[in-house]
Amino acid sequence: MVNLTIDDKQVTAPKNSTIYDAARINGIKIPILCHDKKLKPFGACRMCLVEVEQMRGRQVPACTTPITEGMIIRTSTPDIIKARKMVLELLLLNHPIDCPVCDKGGDCDLQNLTYEYKVNANRFSDEKFHHAIDYSNPLIERDMNRCVLCGKCARICDEIVSFGALTFISRGIETKIGCEFEGSLNCEFCGSCVSVCPVGSLLARPFKFKARFWALTNQKSVCGYCGTGCNLTLGVKDNKVLTTVYDENQGFHNGQLCCRGRFGYQFINSDKRLTTPLVRKNGTLTEASWDEALELVAARLKGAGSSAAALATPRLTNEELVLFKRLMETAGSANYDHSAGYAHAALTEGFAKSFGAAASPATILDIQKSDLLLVIKTDSYETHPVIGFEINMAVKNKGVKLNILSDKRGKLSKLPDAQTLVHTPGSEVAVINALAKTILDDKLAAGTAAAIPGYADLEKALAGFTPEAVAGQSGLSSDAIKRLARDYAAAEKALILFPIGNAYPGHNADLASAVANLALLTGKLGTEGSGVLCMAEKNNSQGAVDMGFYATRGLNAGQIMDGCASGAVKTLFVAGENPVVSYPNRAAISAALDKVEFLVVSDLFMTETAAMADVVLPACSFAEKEGTFTSVDRRVQHIKPAIGKIGQSRTDFEIFGQLIAKLGGQAPATPATVFGEIAASTPGYAGMSYASLGETGAFAQVAVTAAFVVPRTVAVEPAAGKLALVTGSALYHNGTQSQFGEGPMYVCPEGYVELSRTDAARLKIQENDLLNVASAIGSTKLKARITPRMPEGVLFSPYHFGAAGVNQVWGGAPVTWVTVTK
Amino acid sequence: MSEAVAQQAKEQEPEVDLSIADKVIDKYIDLPGNLMPVLQGVQDEYGYVPRKVADYVAERLNVYPSQIYGVLTFYAQFHLKPRGKFIIRVCVGTACHVSGAPRIVETFFDKLHIGHAETTPDLRYTFEKVACLGACGMAPLAMVNDDTFGKMTVQKVDEIIAEYNQRPMK
Ligand code: SF4
Ligand code: SF4
Ligand code: SF4
Ligand code: FES
Ligand code: FES
Numbered sequence: 006m007v008n009l010t011i012d013d014k015q016v017t018a019p020k021n022s023t024i025y026d027a028a029r030i031n032g033i034k035i036p037i038l039c040h041d042k043k044l045k046p047f048g049a050c051r052m053c054l055v056e057v058e059q060m061r062g063r064q065v066p067a068c069t070t071p072i073t074e075g076m077i078i079r080t081s082t083p084d085i086i087k088a089r090k091m092v093l094e095l096l097l098l099n100h101p102i103d104c105p106v107c108d109k110g111g112d113c114d115l116q117n118l119t120y121e122y123k124v125n126a127n128r129f130s131d132e133k134f135h136h137a138i139d140y141s142n143p144l145i146e147r148d149m150n151r152c153v154l155c156g157k158c159a160r161i162c163d164e165i166v167s168f169g170a171l172t173f174i175s176r177g178i179e180t181k182i183g184c185e186f187e188g189s190l191n192c193e194f195c196g197s198c199v200s201v202c203p204v205g206s207l208l209a210r211p212f213k214f215k216a217r218f219w220a221l222t223n224q225k226s227v228c229g230y231c232g233t234g235c236n237l238t239l240g241v242k243d244n245k246v247l248t249t250v251y252d253e254n255q256g257f258h259n260g261q262l263c264c265r266g267r268f269g270y271q272f273i274n275s276d277k278r279l280t281t282p283l284v285r286k287n288g289t290l291t292e293a294s295w296d297e298a299l300e301l302v303a304a305r306l307k308g309a310g311s312s313a314a315a316l317a318t319p320r321l322t323n324e325e326l327v328l329f330k331r332l333m334e335t336a337g338s339a340n341y342d343h344s345a346g347y348a349h350a351a352l353t354e355g356f357a358k359s360f361g362a363a364a365s366p367a368t369i370l371d372i373q374k375s376d377l378l379l380v381i382k383t384d385s386y387e388t389h390p391v392i393g394f395e396i397n398m399a400v401k402n403k404g405v406k407l408n409i410l411s412d413k414r415g416k417l418s419k420l421p422d423a424q425t426l427v428h429t430p431g432s433e434v435a436v437i438n439a440l441a442k443t444i445l446d447d448k449l450a451a452g453t454a455a456a457i458p459g460y461a462d463l464e465k466a467l468a469g470f471t472p473e474a475v476a477g478q479s480g481l482s483s484d485a486i487k488r489l490a491r492d493y494a495a496a497e498k499a500l501i502l503f504p505i506g507n508a509y510p511g512h513n514a515d516l517a518s519a520v521a522n523l524a525l526l527t528g529k530l531g532t533e534g535s536g537v538l539c540m541a542e543k544n545n546s547q548g549a550v551d552m553g554f555y556a557t558r559g560l561n562a563g564q565i566m567d568g569c570a571s572g573a574v575k576t577l578f579v580a581g582e583n584p585v586v587s588y589p590n591r592a593a594i595s596a597a598l599d600k601v602e603f604l605v606v607s608d609l610f611m612t613e614t615a616a617m618a619d620v621v622l623p624a625c626s627f628a629e630k631e632g633t634f635t636s637v638d639r640r641v642q643h644i645k646p647a648i649g650k651i652g653q654s655r656t657d658f659e660i661f662g663q664l665i666a667k668l669g670g671q672a673p674a675t676p677a678t679v680f681g682e683i684a685a686s687t688p689g690y691a692g693m694s695y696a697s698l699g700e701t702g703a704f705a706q707v708a709v710t711a712a713f714v715v716p717r718t719v720a721v722e723p724a725a726g727k728l729a730l731v732t733g734s735a736l737y738h739n740g741t742q743s744q745f746g747e748g749p750m751y752v753c754p755e756g757y758v759e760l761s762r763t764d765a766a767r768l769k770i771q772e773n774d775l776l777n778v779a780s781a782i783g784s785t786k787l788k789a790r791i792t793p794r795m796p797e798g799v800l801f802s803p804y805h806f807g808a809a810g811v812n813q814v815w816g817g818a819p820v821t822w823v824t825v826t827k
Numbered sequence: 828m829s830e831a832v833a834q835q836a837k838e839q840e841p842e843v844d845l846s847i848a849d850k851v852i853d854k855y856i857d858l859p860g861n862l863m864p865v866l867q868g869v870q871d872e873y874g875y876v877p878r879k880v881a882d883y884v885a886e887r888l889n890v891y892p893s894q895i896y897g898v899l900t901f902y903a904q905f906h907l908k909p910r911g912k913f914i915i916r917v918c919v920g921t922a923c924h925v926s927g928a929p930r931i932v933e934t935f936f937d938k939l940h941i942g943h944a945e946t947t948p949d950l951r952y953t954f955e956k957v958a959c960l961g962a963c964g965m966a967p968l969a970m971v972n973d974d975t976f977g978k979m980t981v982q983k984v985d986e987i988i989a990e991y992n993q994r995p996m997k
Binding site: 172173183419793 | 878881882885886889890891892893894895896897900901907
C-alpha cells in the first residue's frame with residue numbers, strides 16, 4: 006500500500022494505482038471523459054487534471070499518472086477548476102449543443118460536466134462540424150458532429166471486442182472517428198462502443214426517441230440467450246423493456262454484452278407474443294380459457310404413464326424444470342429430455358464418467374488467469390461471444406497463448422500469435438487422442454496420472470493414435486500435433502474450452518472424455534487458470550443438467566420422437582423447444598409430431614412446432630419471472646420479474662404447478678420454495694439461498710472424481726465429389742429464440758451457407774447466389790457466402806432459421822456430405 | 828457484411844489485379860512493422876491504394892481494415908484515388924501568391940475542369956496546389972511531374988496543356 010494525501014485527506018491505495026484510482030477507492034471524485042476502467046489508460050481529454058505538490062503544482066492527468074509514496078494531490082483548486090472549464094469550453098467549441106433532440110440527454114458525460122462546471126458561455130467560437138450522420142444500419146447511429154474524440158469506442162472495439170471497426174481517421178483538426186474508407190459501420194454489432202461513448206455520437210437506434218433516460222426503471226436481470234450468464238439491466242417503462250442499460254460494474258464482464266444480449270431484447274414485448282391459450286377445434290387453433298386448456302392437458306396426462314413424454318428448452322428456470330419433471334412423474338412417466346437428447350451428452354455422459362460430475366471443473370474467470378488456452382472450434386466465439394471477449398483480453402492484454410483446434414478458421418484465429426490447427430471435419434476426437442498419445446510417449450504426463458482409474462486401458466487404447474497415424478485422417482501434420490501436445494503439457498496453467506449445443510452433435514460424450522483425459526494426464530485441473538470448460542448452449546443448459554432434466558430411466562429426446570412416430574408416445578408436452586427447426590432431420594420430426602395423438606406446446610411464440618399442437622399455452626419470458634439460471638461455469642443467478650406478464654401468459658412454473666394440482670399432486674407454491682428444495686438436494690448447490698446468491702450469483706461446487714475413459718472415435722469417410730457440411734451457430738443468434746429479437750434479425754436475417762474461395766471459384770459460385778444444398782435425406786436452398794476462413798471442401802451453415810431449413814439436409818451427423826448446385 | 832453494403836462496395840470498385848499486391852506483401856511478410864513498407868509498395872505499384880488492395884493487405888497482414896485506413900489518411904503521402912499520369916502542381920506560397928499564382932490556379936481549373944487534388948476522368952491530369960516549392964526566384968511556379976515551369980503566365984498554361992496533351996499515356 007502507498008500512503009498519500011488527496012485534498013488534505015490522508016489515504017492509502019494499492020501500489021501501481023493511478024491517481025484517479027487512488028481517489029476513487031477513497032471516495033474522492035475526479036471527473037473523467039476519456040478514461041474507462043476496462044480500457045488501457047489513454048490520457049487524451051485532460052478533464053481529470055489534478056495538481057501534484059511534488060511536481061511544483063504542475064497539472065497532471067489523474068487517469069494516467071501513477072501514485073508514489075507521500076504524494077500530495079489536490080483535485081479541485083481554483084486553477085484546476087479553471088483548466089477543466091477550459092477543456093469543456095474547447096470541446097463545446099465544435100460540439101452542436103443539440104441536447105434537446107439528442108437521445109443522450111440526461112445520460113451524457115459532456116452535458117453533466119458542463120452543468121457541474123457551470124460552463125454557460127464560451128469565450129471562443131468556431132464552426133461546428135458538418136459530418137454526415139451514419140444511419141446505414143438499424144442498430145447504431147453514428148453522429149461524429151457530437152464526438153469529443155475520447156477514443157473509447159475505437160479502443161473498446163480493439164482491446165475487448167477485437168473487431169477493430171472504428172479508428173481515428175486523418176489528423177489535426179480533421180481528425181474523426183470512422184470506419185475504413187469512410188464507409189458505414191459493418192461490424193458484429195455488440196454495441197460496446199455505444200455503451201462507452203460519453204456523448205451522443207453513438208446511439209442505439211432501436212431505443213431512439215423511446216424515452217428519456219431518467220424515465221426508465223432499471224431492472225437487473227440475467228441474459229436469456231446463451232450460457233455465459235451475462236448480467237443485464239433492462240430499461241423498463243410502461244411495462245415495456247425499451248432497452249438494455251449499460252452498467253460498467255455489472256457482472257464478471259463489467260457490463261459487456263454481445264449483439265444478442267444488447268440488441269436482442271425485443272422478443273420480450275414483441276407483438277408476436279402469444280397472449281391467450283389456444284385449443285385446436287375442428288382443425289384450427291382457437292382461443293380458449295386457461296381452465297379449458299389446462300383441463301384438456303390434465304386429462305391427457307392423468308395416468309398416462311410412459312405414453313406421455315416431455316421436452317423442455319433449457320431456457321426455463323431451474324425451478325420450472327424441477328416442476329416439469331415432477332409433473333411428468335405425477336403422470337407416471339420418466340420420459341423427459343432437452344436439447345435433442347444429445348446436445349448435453351458431453352456433460353451428462355462425458356464429464357459424468359470422466360469427472361464424476363456432469364459439470365465443468367473450471368470457470369469463465371479462469372480464462373484470463375491461464376497461460377495457455379486450447380479452444381476446440383472457433384465457434385466458441387460465436388456461441389458465447391462474451392466468453393470470446395474474455396479470450397480476446399487474455400490473449401491481447403495478458404499474453405495468454407491461444408491454440409485452436411477447429412474445422413475452420415474464425416475470429417479467434419486472428420488474435421495475435423493464435424495457432425489454428427484446421428483439421429478435417431469430424432476428426433477432432435482422433436486429434437485429441439493423438440495429443441494424449443504424444444503426452445504419454447514423450448513422458449510429459451503428470452506423476453499423478455498413472456494412479457487414476459482407467460490409465461492402463463487408456464494407454465492401450467491410444468496405441469493406434471500416434472500423431473503419424475492421425476495426421477492422415479485429420480489433414481494435420483504430425484509435427485503440428487506434437488507441437489500442440491508439448492505446448493499444452495509445458496504450460497503451467499492450461500484451460501480447454503469447447504462449445505456444445507444442438508448444432509454440434511460431434512461435441513459429444515467422447516469429445517468430452519478425450520478432452521478430460523488431456524487435463525487429467527497432465528494434472529491441469531482443479532487449480533486456478535487450469536481445467537476444462539464445456540460451454541453449453543442456452544442460458545440454463547447447465548441448470549437443466551443439474552436439475553436432472555434428461556433421460557435417466559425413460560426415453561431420451563430422440564427416442565421420444567421415435568415413440569411419437571411409432572405411436573408408443575401418445576401425449577407430448579413441449580415447453581419452449583422448437584424441434585421442427587432445431588432438431589436434426591426435419592422431415593422425420595414433422596412426421597413424428599404429426600403422428601402423435603396429442604401435442605401440447607407452451608411457448609412465447611407461435612413457433613413451427615406450436616403450429617402443429619392441439620393445445621398451445623402462452624408462456625412468459627425470463628423478464629416476467631422469478632427463479633434461478635445456472636451458467637456454463639455453474640454460476641447460479643437469481644432473476645426477478647422486470648415487467649408484468651404479457652397478456653394472459655403464465656410462467657411455466659405456474660403452468661406446471663397448476664397441472665400437478667389438477668393431477669392430484671402437491672405443487673410447491675413459489676419458486677423460492679423449490680429453490681430451497683434444490684439447495685437441499687442438488688450436489689454443489691448445498692447451502693444456497695436467494696440471499697446467498699446476491700447480485701453476482703454463486704458458484705455451485707464441482708467435486709471431481711477422476712477417471713480415464715476411452716473415447717470412441719468414428720472415422721469420417723469422405724464421400725467422393727461431395728462437400729462436408731458442418732452446422733453451427735451464427736454470432737448473432739442463439740437457438741431459435743433470437744429470431745424474435747429484432748437486433749439479431751436486422752444484422753443476420755436469414756440462413757446461409759459459407760464456402761471457401763476455392764470451392765466458389767471451382768463451382769462458379771458468386772456471393773449471394775442461391776444454392777441448392779442436397780444430402781441423402783433432403784435438400785434446401787441457401788444463399789452463398791464466400792469467406793476466406795473456410796477450408797476447401799467444407800461448408801458451414803447456422804441452424805437457427807426455420808425458413809432456411811438446414812435440418813432438411815442435416816440428419817444429426819457431425820459431418821453431412823452434400824452436393825451443391827446453382 | 829450486410830448485403831446492401833457489400834453490393835455498394837462491389838459496384839464502386841474498379842477491378843484490380845491482386846497478384847501485384849501479393850508480390851509486394853510477399854516481400855515484406857516476415858518483416859516486423861511491415862505495414863508502412865507494404866502500403867508504400869502497393870502505392871508505387873498501383874499509383875494509389877485502391878480499396879480492394881487495402882482490404883486485401885488487411886487480410887494478409889492480419890490488421891483491421893480500419894487501421895489501414897487510419898494510416899492511409901494520417902500520412903499525406905498516400906493516395907486513395909487513382910492519380911493522373913501527369914501531376915500538375917502550382918505553388919501558392921507567399922512569393923508565388925503575390926506574383927499571381929491565384930490566376931494561374933484558376934486558369935488550370937477552367938481548362939482542365941477539375942479542382943484542387945482532383946483528377947481528370949481520362950486519368951491524364953491531377954492538379955494540386957502546393958506550398959513553397961523552394962524556387963521563389965522563378966515565381967510564380969508550376970511543375971508537371973518533375974519538369975519545372977517558372978515565371979508562369981496564363982498563356983503558358985495553354986502551352987503546357989497543349990504539350991502534355993500530346994504525350995502518350997503509356
Ligand atoms: S458495435 Fe461492437 S464491433 Fe461494432 S464498432 Fe461497436 S464495439 Fe466495434
Ligand atoms: S464517438 Fe463517442 S466514444 Fe468514440 S471518440 Fe467520439 S465521443 Fe468518444
Ligand atoms: S447471449 Fe450470451 S454472451 Fe451474449 S450477452 Fe447474453 S449471455 Fe452474454
Ligand atoms: S480522463 Fe484522464 S485524460 Fe481523459
Ligand atoms: S513561394 Fe512559390 S516557390 Fe516559394
